[in-house]
Amino acid sequence: xTGVRVLVWGMxxxxxxxxxxxxxxxxxxxxxxxxxxxxxxxxxxxxxxYNNGDYQAAVVLLQHALEDVMLSKSDKINAYKYLAFTHCxxxxxxxxxESFERIFAINPNFNLxxxxxxxxxxxxxxxxxxxxxxNKP
Numbered sequence: 001x002t003g004v005r006v007l008v009w010g011m012x013x014x015x016x017x018x019x020x021x022x023x024x025x026x027x028x029x030x031x032x033x034x035x036x037x038x039x040x041x042x043x044x045x046x047x048x049x050y051n052n053g054d055y056q057a058a059v060v061l062l063q064h065a066l067e068d069v070m071l072s073k074s075d076k077i078n079a080y081k082y083l084a085f086t087h088c089x090x091x092x093x094x095x096x097x098e099s100f101e102r103i104f105a106i107n108p109n110f111n112l113x114x115x116x117x118x119x120x121x122x123x124x125x126x127x128x129x130x131x132x133x134x135n136k137p
Contacts, residue, residue: 039068043079055086062086077103077110088122096122100129108133 046061062079065071071079084099103110111130117123 037068037070039065039071040075043075043082046079047082050082050086055090058086059083073106077106080106081112081116084126085119085122088125093125096125097129100126104129104133 042061042065046058046065049055049058049061062083065079066076066083080099080103084096084103087093087096087099111117112123112126117126
């Protein structure tokens, strides 16, 4: 029975490994590795860098992802949001503001979660950009 399982998993790996349209690829028995696009990986790595306090790497990775013209709107918004957070934490308020402005250019109805909007560093910058958008004729 074990030999049959190995054979089935091997055939499955060959079938899935050769097809690049799958976002996920089976790696081993029960394990799945996120493959995604290079830009999606850059966003994930950029967010991980941000969460680890490596803001310089986060900026590089997120900006790299944003160079992809095929990036979805939701991925662009997520990348710009973390860029804004990173810039604000790094005391680059103008760049933080610009990142939030780019989000509103993509989605005028964008809003942060209550916890994000209440953050003492980027919350006021976000609310300032949001107020400008609301008051713009």
